Amino acid sequence: MRPDFLNGIRFTDLTWAGAGPFGTKVFSDFGAEVLKIESMSRPDPVRRGGPYKDGIQGTNRSGYFASRNTGKQSIALDLKQPEGLEIALKLIAQSDVVSNNFGPGAMERLGLTYDAVRAVKPDIIYLSMPMYGEDGPLSTLLGVGMTIAAVTGMMWMTGYGNGEKPLGPGTHYPDHAANPYHAAFAVLAALRHRRHTGRGMKIDLSQVESTGNFVGASLYEAAVHDREPEHPGNRSRGDAPHNVFRCAGNDDWCAIAVDGDGEWLALAAAIGRQDLATRPDLRKAAGRLAAMAELEAAVTAWTTQRGAAEAASVLQTAGVPAARVSSARDLVEDDAQLRARDYWQTIDHPEMGPSLFTSPPFRIDGERLELARPPLFGEHTEAVLSGLLGMSHDAIADLAERKILA
Amino acid sequence: MSEQFRPYSGIRILDLTHDLGRYATRLFADLGAEVIRIEPPGGLPDRARETDAVPGGAETFAFHNASKQSRVLDLAGNEGRAAFADLAREAQVVVMERGGPLGADDTAWLRGLNPTSVIVHVSPYGLGGPLEGAPASDLTLQAAGGIAWMTGRGEEPPLRLPGGQAAMITSVYTGVATAMCLMDAELRGRGHILDVSAQEAIAHSLQNAIQVWDLERRISHRAGEGTRDASENIYECIDGHVFLASPPTTGVSWKSLLGWMRECGHPSVEAFSAPEWMDRKARSTPAARAAFKPLFEAFTRGFTKDELVENALKRRIVMSQVSKVHEVLGDKQLAYRDYFVTLGEGGPRFPGAPYKMSEPVWRVSPPPALGQHDQRS
Numbered sequence: 118m119r120p121d122f123l124n125g126i127r128f129t130d131l132t133w134a135g136a137g138p139f140g141t142k143v144f145s146d147f148g149a150e151v152l153k154i155e156s157m158s159r160p161d162p163v164r165r166g167g168p169y170k171d172g173i174q175g176t177n178r179s180g181y182f183a184s185r186n187t188g189k190q191s192i193a194l195d196l197k198q199p200e201g202l203e204i205a206l207k208l209i210a211q212s213d214v215v216s217n218n219f220g221p222g223a224m225e226r227l228g229l230t231y232d233a234v235r236a237v238k239p240d241i242i243y244l245s246m247p248m249y250g251e252d253g254p255l256s257t258l259l260g261v262g263m264t265i266a267a268v269t270g271m272m273w274m275t276g277y278g279n280g281e282k283p284l285g286p287g288t289h290y291p292d293h294a295a296n297p298y299h300a301a302f303a304v305l306a307a308l309r310h311r312r313h314t315g316r317g318m319k320i321d322l323s324q325v326e327s328t329g330n331f332v333g334a335s336l337y338e339a340a341v342h343d344r345e346p347e348h349p350g351n352r353s354r355g356d357a358p359h360n361v362f363r364c365a366g367n368d369d370w371c372a373i374a375v376d377g378d379g380e381w382l383a384l385a386a387a388i389g390r391q392d393l394a395t396r397p398d399l400r401k402a403a404g405r406l407a408a409m410a411e412l413e414a415a416v417t418a419w420t421t422q423r424g425a426a427e428a429a430s431v432l433q434t435a436g437v438p439a440a441r442v443s444s445a446r447d448l449v450e451d452d453a454q455l456r457a458r459d460y461w462q463t464i465d466h467p468e469m470g471p472s473l474f475t476s477p478p479f480r481i482d483g484e485r486l487e488l489a490r491p492p493l494f495g496e497h498t499e500a501v502l503s504g505l506l507g508m509s510h511d512a513i514a515d516l517a518e519r520k521i522l523a
Numbered sequence: 524m525s526e527q528f529r530p531y532s533g534i535r536i537l538d539l540t541h542d543l544g545r546y547a548t549r550l551f552a553d554l555g556a557e558v559i560r561i562e563p564p565g566g567l568p569d570r571a572r573e574t575d576a577v578p579g580g581a582e583t584f585a586f587h588n589a590s591k592q593s594r595v596l597d598l599a600g601n602e603g604r605a606a607f608a609d610l611a612r613e614a615q616v617v618v619m620e621r622g623g624p625l626g627a628d629d630t631a632w633l634r635g636l637n638p639t640s641v642i643v644h645v646s647p648y649g650l651g652g653p654l655e656g657a658p659a660s661d662l663t664l665q666a667a668g669g670i671a672w673m674t675g676r677g678e679e680p681p682l683r684l685p686g687g688q689a690a691m692i693t694s695v696y697t698g699v700a701t702a703m704c705l706m707d708a709e710l711r712g713r714g715h716i717l718d719v720s721a722q723e724a725i726a727h728s729l730q731n732a733i734q735v736w737d738l739e740r741r742i743s744h745r746a747g748e749g750t751r752d753a754s755e756n757i758y759e760c761i762d763g764h765v766f767l768a769s770p771p772t773t774g775v776s777w778k779s780l781l782g783w784m785r786e787c788g789h790p791s792v793e794a795f796s797a798p799e800w801m802d803r804k805a806r807s808t809p810a811a812r813a814a815f816k817p818l819f820e821a822f823t824r825g826f827t828k829d830e831l832v833e834n835a836l837k838r839r840i841v842m843s844q845v846s847k848v849h850e851v852l853g854d855k856q857l858a859y860r861d862y863f864v865t866l867g868e869g870g871p872r873f874p875g876a877p878y879k880m881s882e883p884v885w886r887v888s889p890p891p892a893l894g895q896h897d898q899r900s
Contacts, residue, residue, distance in 0.1 A: 122707035135730075147703050168731060168739040180734025231881075255856035258832070259776065259841045260768075263755065267766035270848035272757070274685035275674060283757055283764065283845060286684055287674035287745045293728040294688075295877075298695035303878040305702040306530035306554050309709075310884065314528055319881035326862050326877060329851065330546075332686045333874040334586040338579040339849040340863075340871035346579055346848055348685050351662060351671075354578050359662065361671065361680040370681055372666035380658070438660040440667035442681045444742050445732035448669050457652035460723055473737040478723030479700050480649070482716050 118484045123149035126308065129205065129212040130154065130189065131196075131229075133161040135262065135289065136324065137218030137246060138185040140297030144214075144304070145188030146477055146486055152208060152501060153186060155494065156195045157523055164494070170469040177468040177493045184474065186491040187464075192502075193495030193522045196227050201521050205229070207506050210237040213311075214304055216244040221256045231319045240317040242307045246300055250323035262289020265296075269328045270335060278350035291328040299327040356402040358384070358412040361442060364425040370442040371425040373416060373432060380437050381405060387435035388419035426451075449473065464490045498522050529555025529884040534705070536616040537607070538591060539623040541567040543721050544645035545587035546694035547701060548618055552590035553876070553885050556616075559896065560593045561607060563624050566893045583687070585890045586874070589866060593891035594898075598624045611636040615705060618697070621646035630716060639714040641704040645697055649720030659721075664689040668725025673732065677746030677809075692728055693721040746809065753811035757845055758823040764845035765823060765831045771801055779838040784822055791818040 126149040130141045133155070145151040155161050160176070163185060169178040192208070195201040206229075209215050215234055217224055224230055224245065231243045245251065248260045249268075258264075263285060266272040272285035300322050307318040329336060338346045351372070353359035359374045375381050378400060385394035393415060398404040405412060420428050425441040432439035441447065448455060455461065462474045462485070476485045502508045502522075516522050526532070534556040538548040552558035560567060573584035594610075597603035611617060617633055617640060619625050625633075627650055633642050644650055647659035648667075665671040665683040675682030697719045704715040726733075732743035735750075743750060752770035754777075771777040784792040795818065799805045806815075823831060828844040835842035846854065852872055857863065860879075863872035866889040876885040 120703075120707075122703050143699055143703075166731075168735045168737075168741070170738050172739050180738045181731040184731065184734055249856050250860050253856045253859035255832070255836070258836055258843060258856075259774070259839055260843055261841060263766060263768060264841065264843045267757075267843050267845045268851070268854065270846050270851045271685065272766060272845050273764075273847050275682065277675070277679065277682060284675065284682065285757060285766070285845075287747060288670075288730040288732075290670075290684065290688075290728075293730055294692045294695060298699050299877040301699045302550055302695065302702060303880065305699065305706065306884075307880065309702075309706065310528070310530040310882075313532070316882070320878050321881075322878040323860065323862075326857070326860070326875065326879075329857070329862065329874050330877045331688065331691045332848070332851075334579065334583040335686050335848050336851060336874050337586050337871070338582040340852055340873070341582055344849070350685075351680065351683055353662075361662070361666065361682070363680065370666075372663045372671065372683075374660040374662040376660060433654070433657045436658055438658040438663045440659070440663040442666040442671050443669045444672045444744075445669060445729060445736040446742050448726055449733065449736055454648050454652045454654040454667075454722065455726065458649050458720065458723070460726070469738070473733065475727045475733055476723070477700070478696050478727045479717055479719040481700070481704065481718075483718075 118481065119148070119487050119489070120146075120481070121148040123147040126150070126214070127212045128152060128214045128216055129209045131215065131217040131219070133218065134163055135185065135292040136296040137216065137300070138163075139293065140246075140300035141216055142185055142187055142189070143301050143477065146488060151189040152212070152497075153189045153191050153492065154194050154196065154205060155191060156193060157494070158195050158197065170472070175468065180469075180472065183466065183469065183472060183491045187474065188489040189492055190497035190501060191492035191495055193498045195521055195523060196229075198521050200516060202228055204502070204506070206234075206237050208501070209234055209241065211505060212238065212241070213308065214242045214244060216304070218246040220259070221247050221251045235317070238317075240311055240315060242304060242311065242317050243319045244300060244304055244322065245320065246296060246322040246324055248324045250326065251321055262292035265291040265324050265328050268325055269332055271328065271332050274332065274335065274346070274348040276348060276350055278348060278352055291324060291331070295328045295331040296322070296324045299330070352409070356381070357405045357409045358416050360413055362413075362417050362420040364420045364428055365422060366424050369425045371420050371428040372440050372442055374438040375405070376438070378402070383436045384416070384432065387432055387437060388416060390415055459485055462488055464488060466490050467493065495522065527884070531556035534616065535559065535610070535614040536618060537561050537610055537614045538618050539567070539625055540618050540620040540645060541569045541623055542620060543647070543690045543693040544618055544620045544643070544697050544719075545569070546691060547645070547697035549587060549590060550694075550698045553887050555884065558591045559610070560588065560591050560891065561598070561610075561624070562593055562595050562893060563599075564595055564597055568622060570893060585866065587690075588890035589873070589887045591891055592896040593893055594896050595894040608636050611640070614640060615708065616641045616643065616701060618643040618645065618701070634714065637714070639708050639712050641701055641708055641715050641717060643697065643701055643717045643719065645693060645719045645721070647721045649723060650718045661687050661689045664721050664725060668722045669729050669732065670725050673729065673743055673745050675745040677744070681745055689721055689725060693719060693724045696724045696727070747812075751807065751812070753806045753815040754819070756812070756816060758816070758820045760823045760831055761825070761827045763828050763847075765828060765842055766845050767819065767840075767842045769841055770803065770806065772803060773841060775839050776841045780840050783834060783838055783840070787822070789822050791822050794818050
């Protein structure tokens with residue numbers, strides 16, 4: 118399905134890099150008209166970041182950009198020139214949402230404060246998502262996704278446990294879940310609020326405050342007990358064995374997570390260790406936690422005799438939570454569940470050719486949302502300026518000539 | 524004075540989630556929806572799982588169930604189902620989760636009760652497919668979704684993210700997709716059935732790993748070879764750790780960092796001035812990473828976190844403190860912005876809104892006791 122749920126909603130979208138565009142993408146995927154304003158005077162960093170089709174760099178060849186911008190329209194516009202700003206304000210005057218993820222002060226410098234925008238569109242929904250908030254002693258600290266993990270405690274807690282030094286997530290994790298989707302949820306809420314009250318809203322999403330909720334239970338535990346929460350890594354505070362185990366292949370791993378006496382008995386039987394299943398000291402979780410090293414060795418002796426996919430399948434059938442630790446290649450090439458649910462979409466692209474995309478991670482009424490391809494740089498400039506703003510071909514050509522549409 | 528309109532005022536959500544979907548319904552509850560946990564006589568499974576007896580159990584329960592109501596209905600019996608049906612006729616949204624009191628078999632019944640509602644199924648692997656019923660947990664879902672692969676040390680096992688991230692990721696996607704469907708239901712009178720897979724949600728949040736494989740046939744690996752700049756790492760200082768990300772391509776950060784080290788007369792600056800440290804490719808090798816760490820740590824060890832962050836601010840270097848969890852509670856920026864709230868009067872600090880809205884429409888209240896909102900005759 119190509120959903121029309123958001124038909125009639127228009128974004129003037131100034132977001133760039135990772136978190137911002139990922140949050141507005143869900144609107145274009147659901148049928149909103151998302152006008153992505155971009156300029157080669159300061160290109161979207163992910164257009165300049167790989168991977169590229171066949172490893173060859175190019176403005177329209179980045180897979181990172183493609184995956185964050187499906188279904189959007191690209192308007193080439195240099196906002197630092199007065200006529201560029203004027204056009205942006207005309208687009209905003211006909212938009213429902215204006216979105217940015219710049220640092221504090223950037224929208225002021227562009228002349229696009231909430232007040233300036235409200236002057237042309239009184240009921241606008243104005244989304245800002247700076248890293249640490251718009252004001253305050255650390256608001257101007259520069260950062261990336263990992264910085265957000267660092268200051269929220271998420272980096273500290275990500276490790277193998279046992280009081281080891283922190284490792285942190287291997288990705289800029291807050292950019293890829295917490296911040297884009299909190300932002301999207303807030304905009305949807307503001308749209309409903311506007312329908313009922315006629316009033317727009319300003320949404321000030323500090324990416325640190327948003328990500329703080331992703332470790333919210335740990336923050337609350339620290340506050341209630343005035344202590345640092347334990348971070349057990351792959352292990353569990355409640356039961357054992359519960360870890361990632363080496364399997365027969367090269368860099369091949371299986372996650373196994375026993376939680377409860379029934380799952381323990383099922384695991385012991387599946388790995389052929391009836392002797393452990395009958396041991397009285399292992400009947401309850403406390404006893405299993407006390408014997409963790411012994412139990413992990415028993416499981417490892419079994420997993421190292423087979424591949425991770427086989428190990429996971431045997432254990433799943435036996436009723437034990439288990440899964441191969443999948444790499445991106447495993448997911449794309451060799452995951453029967455994702456394949457059965459039609460998770461992958463291949464979309465043709467004028468410069469990249471047929472390229473792979475993840476579907477939004479749900480089905481609606483039994484169907485997948487069909488994605489529309491990401492835009493080439495400036496692909497929709499002329500169509501939007503003439504169609505929406507009624508500008509003449511000559512006027513547009515003149516602006517292009519003077520590098521305002523570049 | 525009439526009750527102020529909040530974004531989800533007038534929306535009733537019947538909530539049968541107990542793990543992966545709970546934060547999704549909380550997002551609605553904090554913005555004005557009437558979210559009612561419909562619990563069997565003994566409570567939904569999270570009540571037994573997350574108790575005071577388990578470290579962090581009660582706090583996890585509170586975090587995921589704040590602002591909600593609780594009613595006890597035995598859906599195995601006719602009386603309970605009749606009471607549920609009365610509620611469902613007036614509910615715009617019903618959210619189910621695998622392992623809860625209702626499942627996919629009940630979809631037709633729910634649709635019959637309310638043709639324009641949004642019916643949500645949250646499950647580890649989605650509806651259908653060979654793993655539809657496979658047992659799962661936070662660890663195994665982070666494995667199956669591909670995110671565990673990307674974290675950890677190269678020679679050691681892949682590592683999950685902390686704090687139940689499978690549920691957090693699944694819930695934010697569920698919340699957004701539910702809100703999208705609800706908008707269509709309200710505006711156009713079209714009911715929807717939404718089927719969310721936790722595995723797919725995680726696989727949708729892998730940075731650019733899928734594209735790296737598709738376009739360049741490389742596998743993004745937890746060791747970070749070929750993708751992460753040598754500087755992107757955690758460094759010890761006098762009173763803890765800082766995180767630095769300073770590739771020469773990002774703004775003035777690298778130049779400014781070297782300038783500062785030179786001002787301090789630190790010997791590492793000589794090594795960093797060699798031409799290979801300006802070469803993006805050379806900087807993304809394991810050897811560069813291994814060489815970078817001791818050189819830079821020799822510098823950071825002379826400073827406290829506050830001193831390092833103060834200079835990062837002043838000199839526009841991408842560097843921040845690495846906070847322990849309890850240190851986040853004392854973060855001066857969060858304090859300045861009044862981030863933390865409390866559940867009710869007084870009490871310990873609780874994470875504040877994930878977004879500040881210009882009207883005071885977000886608020887949080889304590890999680891409900893089992894059956895706290897039962898209608899007593």
